[in-house]
Amino acid sequence: MSEWWTYSLSDFLLFSARTYYRLFELYNIDIWPAQSVALALGCILVALLWRPRAGQGRAIAAILALGWMWVAWAFHWRHFVTINWAATYFAYACAFEALLLIVFGVFGDDLAFRPGSSTHGIGFALVLFAVFGQPLIAPLVGRGFLQAEVFGVTPDPTTVATLGALLAGGRRAQWRMGIIPLVSCVLSGAVTWTLESPDAAVMMIAAAVVVGAAATKTARKA
């Protein structure tokens, strides 16, 4: 790309805010009642994180992987691609994230949780926000419930829940499952900021909280 410095984010955005959020509305109508199943899985995710039990990490990774797979196929591959040809690549990235969660989280049992650790509380709060808070953002900013973004079926809450779960865990190795969600946070933040959405800061703040908390924990250990 020549003269790359002359490009701004808006040069890469193919759709308007109205079209983007209308996509969520049509998507939600199309996949109903998948949202209720996803919400139930979100509640199980919260319960699993709340109280340690056998197989906790594998179960959490499996729920998250299911969410990423659904987002890859139903959201990006079938819906978002109708207004953004790049959604095909997003679908591949989400499918790869699901694969990482299955390989390292389900089979490798890399997700381990230590309630009471410095980051567990912040991670748990992020998961709570993703499951119960993010679906309320659309109606709170005036877009209505039909445009709500629900954990497990739309990208942003699934991303925040994944980062929250990884932050709540205690192993450094599990962060190889966090690269795609962090990139997703930045991309989503850039898109919503360019669209001048009132909630544009949400994903950037979520990413900053995760990176900040993880960095603080690492610094303390050192």
Add this chain to the structure above:
Amino acid sequence: MHVMKPRLHVTCTDRRSPLAQRRRVVGALVALGVGTLLPAAPSFPQGKPFLTRAIPSSGEALPVVGLGSWITFNVGNDRVARDSCAEVMRNFFDAGGRMIDSSPMYGSSQDVIGYGLQKLGKPPRTFSADKVWIASGSAGRAQIEKSRERWGVPRFDLVAVHNLLSWEEHLPTLFAMKAAGQIRYVGVTTSEGRRLKEIEEIMRRQPLDFVQVSYSAVERDVEARILPVARDRGIAVVINRPFREGALIRSVKRQPLPSWASEADCANWAEFLLKFIVSHPAVVCAIPATTSVAHVRENMGACLGRLPDDAMRRRMAAHVEQL
């Protein structure tokens, strides 16, 4: 105040070719005023002249305002939004519009235009302008064919190389398609003042029919080189992003329209900004994009009445810059 007429085309460097000779003849006719204000196809109650400009390479007249589709027509499978876009197209055609512009880069815009054309009974006056946008030169034909199917037209009137992507490979294909009657015109595009030097070189060396660039009262880089070269070479200029994706018109709309705008028959800011652009003698048409029926009507208003002369154009630019 009077309606401007373009001046005589300067001879091309390849003037011995039949194409260049035809351009000279057409250019001379244009200089005499033929094809500058050709008869209006639609009827308008205002009784004002309907403004068209001649494509220098053929003499074919085009209304000075077309319809872009960047962002606005990328509405995916949303039936309500598609119908709304079709309404915009209906009002565009009803007001005498012809050129609709799109690109494979614009998401679902081509499908939405195809939907609109089908719904409106495939208006015969449609001037279909699309682009080739793919890195591989050998994949150009296939992409153009896919685009044509999405539009649902028998052939494109104009195909341009989008943002000069692999233009060295695509232009020979486009010229071959033109020779075979598969398309009617060939062009290249850029936007927001990028790669103007390269565009100028291509304009000087290739027998282009069209070039598409950005131009507005506050973005006038093309006045220095591109527009004069286009006149010299007999290349039609299409102007994209005339309102800078809406930012310019949103900005000026906070202020009242100056009273002297009526001297160029401008009733609103859209007409003011568009008439500034299309009154440049090298410009054949501007292609604002919109999702609003009211806005497309305003835009098409720039096809009616008088155009500003040089002095007034300077005044318009100074006024907008000051705002």
